[in-house]
Amino acid sequence: MANPLQFIQQTRSEISKVVWPTRREVVLTTIMVLVMATLTAIFFFFVDWIIRSGLQMILGYFG
Secondary structure, three states, X not given: OOOHHHHHHHHHHHHHOOOOOOXXXXXXXXXXXXXXXXXXXXXXXXXXXXXXXXXXXXXXXXX
8 A cells, every 4th residue: 555645746746737628628618519419409309300200101191
């Protein structure tokens, strides 16, 4: 088991190596995620609508 003081020093050393994103990067990434989630939701809405319409036509024809 490692010395607790040495562990804390190594942990602080590793944390200092982390490159934190800038505020601009965080905002742009957040906007990109929201746009992609919206586009994906719209895509699946239309896919669902097409499949539902097709099934209704088929069931209406045979029902």
